[in-house]
Amino acid sequence: DLEKDMDTLKENLSTVKKTSDAGELKQALTAMRQAAQDAKGQTPETLEGKAEDSAEVKDYHAHLDKLISQIDLSLKKVEAGDVAGAKAEAANFEQTRNESHKKFR
Numbered sequence: 014d015l016e017k018d019m020d021t022l023k024e025n026l027s028t029v030k031k032t033s034d035a036g037e038l039k040q041a042l043t044a045m046r047q048a049a050q051d052a053k054g055q056t057p058e059t060l061e062g063k064a065e066d067s068a069e070v071k072d073y074h075a076h077l078d079k080l081i082s083q084i085d086l087s088l089k090k091v092e093a094g095d096v097a098g099a100k101a102e103a104a105n106f107e108q109t110r111n112e113s114h115k116k117f118r
């Protein structure tokens with residue numbers, strides 16, 4: 014469910030910020046990506062009763078897609094050997110989290 018996806022995001026974001034090991038970083042980013050993708054299939058309580066094609070649900074999906082794009086950029090960097098650059102993307106994840114929580118939490 015959505016709470017579980019959010020807990021997965023939180024735990025793995027913490028790993029992304031802490032680790033300097035490329036393998037561990039990649040694993041945490043991959044878990045975050047899966048959780049964000051899964052969250053797209055869930056409906057937050059604040060949007061219950063809204064149609065799948067409503068502006069609100071589309072906006073919810075767009076925020077998760079933004080996070081997924083940011084995670085993909087971070088994955089690209091770690092794959093290119095840029096661990097510091099990959100970790101720096103965490104600031105963007107947090108910005109998207111904060112914006113999203115203001116709207117949908």
Ligand code: HEM
Nearest residue numbers: 016019022023026057058073076077080106110113117118
């Ligand atoms: C790295 C990014 C994010 C982190 C670390 C994060 C973390 C969390 C945490 C820890 C919770 C509380 C979960 C609980 O009650 O146990 C939560 C709730 C929530 N988050 Fe996020 N979040 C992130 C991104 C997002 C995004 C992108 C969205 C929407 C587009 C979102 C929507 C929500 C909603 C709707 C809730 C309330 C869920 C409920 O009904 O309990 N979050 N988030």
